[in-house]
Amino acid sequence: MQGSTQARTRTSDRTAPAAGVEEVRAVADRIHANVATVIEGKPEIARTALVVLLSGGHLLIEDVPGVGKTMLSKALARSIDCSVRRIQFTPDLLPSDVTGVSIFNQDSRAFEFRPGGIFANIVVGDEINRASPKTQSAMLECMEEGQVTVDGTTYELESPFMVIATQNPIEMEGTYALPEAQRDRFMVRLSMGYPVESAEIAMLSAREGISPLDDLEPVTDAAEVRKLIEVTGRVHVSHPVQQYAVALVTATRRSPDLRLGASPRSTLQLVRAARTWAAMQGRDFVLPDDVRDLAPQVLPHRLLPTMEAQMNGRRPVDVVEQVVAQVPVPAPTSGSRRA
Known part of the structure; x- marks a missing residue:
């Protein structure tokens, strides 16, 4: 039973x-x-x-x-x-137009919060x-x-x-x-x-x-x-796929063309986007291809190229595409799919 x-x-x-x-x-x-x-x-x-x-x-x-x-x-x-x-x-x-502001109410003799556009x-x-x-x-x-924090609240x-x-x-x-x-x-x-x-x-x-x-x-x-x-x-992300995402982000930090590589936040958001993309395809597990295809959209705007790279016309998206081409894609394993 x-x-x-x-x-x-x-x-x-x-x-x-x-x-x-x-x-x-x-x-x-x-x-x-x-x-x-x-x-x-x-x-x-x-x-x-x-x-x-x-x-x-x-x-x-x-x-x-x-x-x-x-x-x-x-x-x-x-x-x-x-x-x-x-x-x-x-x-x-x-800034108060965005976040809001506390205004003193003459009738209640107290401050009232007026929310901003956010x-x-x-x-x-x-x-x-x-x-x-x-x-x-x-x-x-x-x-x-x-x-949002305004006036300590x-x-x-x-x-x-x-x-x-x-x-x-x-x-x-x-x-x-x-x-x-x-x-x-x-x-x-x-x-x-x-x-x-x-x-x-x-x-x-x-x-x-x-x-x-x-x-x-x-x-x-x-x-x-x-x-x-x-x-x-x-959505399930296997350990090899997680390692692949980290390897891509780490490679940007080691690139000689960049003075600022991708942050740990970018790793989290890359995997989060890959989860969503997999679900939109009808899958409850992430493939390495999901991470690879999304990297050129999630990573470039976070990177800062060196002066030499800028003078040579090397854009951050070019660096990411090079990284994607060089970092080995993990082979499919049973861990890529829910058992």
């Missing part, structure tokens, strides 16, 4: 994660189809944004003006029935690098710890919590470089790129006098996203 009970428990342990990842895949497909009605010809960009969302991470979208950075962030936010706030980052934006499930930070470094740094605590942020920030290239006029500590808190940095000709022609026809965001309806809600984030966090 006891043996049959243990057998049922083992069967339940195997089927529960599988059922969960099927739900992850189904919801991800719905959101992806919704976003694709707004962002034409960029399916891989939308998929990567979904990986960040279902990993509980934050997304940085960097590119020149006018290629759809804000449109992508709004489309993703509107696809979820949850609280959404937008912060327009400008040079005169204050208090929402999804926060769209438009042109984040146009604000001063002091204001940018106001987001460090909330992005890492999911909380800590306020928890509601889950799920995601920052989708857009920024223009640093060469653009009126921009400030993001601090290294803040860049490291973004799970992925995306570049939109220009649309292909056919997609741009279709965009001209579809947006005559209307915005595609007007007809966008939510296809999921905050509670379901919160549940799916928990499911992706339970």
